[in-house]
Amino acid sequence: MIRIVVIGTGNLGTQLCSAFEKSKNCTLVGYLNHSNRSLDTLQAPLVKSLGTLPVCDLILLCTPDDTIATISNEIKTNAIVAHTSGSVSLEAVSNHKNHGVFYLPQSFSKSRTARFEEITICLEASSSKVMEQLEFVGSSLSRKRKHLNSSQRKYLHLAAVYANNFVNHCYLKTQQVLEKEHLELELLEPLMKETLLKAIEMGPYSAQTGPAKRADLTTLETHKNMLDATELDMYQAITQSILKTYGTEL
């Protein structure tokens, strides 16, 4: 039984705590958060400070990126210390002999229960012994695990910005364009779903359609005239990128 302390109870931290409490291989022995607020949903005790951590095998940092190195430096322990960030390097926790990274490339929310079993858990470790432990903890959440070094994880995180942040912003623009004619986003939900399924099945390169792909200048011009000045930059930049990709740059 691996004894785990989770530091930080944001979206990811909270869901990990719950998952570890239900796990057969791991047990949550405590958790901390900056507001010193105990969570009704958990049985493990709230730990009041970094100076009073319970005996454990793994400390998981689920705090904001820019706090990881500082918090790591305040911890005195022989346990493994691992962070869960996509964009922070392994070095941030290297003040501990046994350290690692336990990164889940997913977007977590309080209101939606994470399906850990679908996620590939991306691991990095200071030694093969630490890796073995992280693998074991990871196996309690998902059968899919992968070893990534800090550079690979950095690119994975950038890729996630496109797949999540940018895609979601395109959905917002979709909604805003529809609102101009008092139409609901719901009208395009089947298209949003099909877009995803097609990209997965055919690959996004082959799945591309639309006026930019076929260099249909008349439609592109019509669209430009329908957009506000503030919307033009983004519309043009993505359009140019598609034109470039398919060899029809204007």
Next chain:
Amino acid sequence: MIRIVVIGTGNLGTQLCSAFEKSKNCTLVGYLNHSNRSLDTLQAPLVKSLGTLPVCDLILLCTPDDTIATISNEIKTNAIVAHTSGSVSLEAVSNHKNHGVFYLPQSFSKSRTARFEEITICLEASSSKVMEQLEFVGSSLSRKRKHLNSSQRKYLHLAAVYANNFVNHCYLKTQQVLEKEHLELELLEPLMKETLLKAIEMGPYSAQTGPAKRADLTTLETHKNMLDATELDMYQAITQSILKTYGTEL
């Protein structure tokens, strides 16, 4: 029984032909395509030319946008003539007394069977009598139907560019960033799915996360340095649009 002729057997035309052949309310009495090629999957006969159209109640134009008006002008008929384009106005077929639009906001492919029952069929008609007929044909495909005028449909089509063309291009960029570190797009499939489900459940405005949303300049700078010159424009334009949306324009 409504007798239908479909002109154009691209992705949409082919799927509509199959659907009408299976329908209880409609029957496909013929189809045309520019290559004069008959399709094994259909029982209805290939019609050789616009001059020899069989007797029918509805002629559906499923040809490229820029051919609709021309083809419409070549047709001599008393039947309803309707086109299926998101970006072409009703006028393009107005040389016929009874005319309309039968638009399905979806991305169709040869390799994937369309689920018409999920799509809201967007209708416009020259008269209430024509609308009644289009409603009846639409009801054989989906329970969801909506009356949209040409301006509404134009904005719906622009919105679809964001929801499909631009989102798919973000998926391509995701894949290209991953390839730099020899990683597979599969790794981010759960994130792509969750991004869609979150946007639908919470609305895209609330679902937004990431460095641009929280104006995390350090991460934005790191990302810029990881991108090729050709990728910067699009990355910057979407980032600026997110910053603007959440009131943190730089």
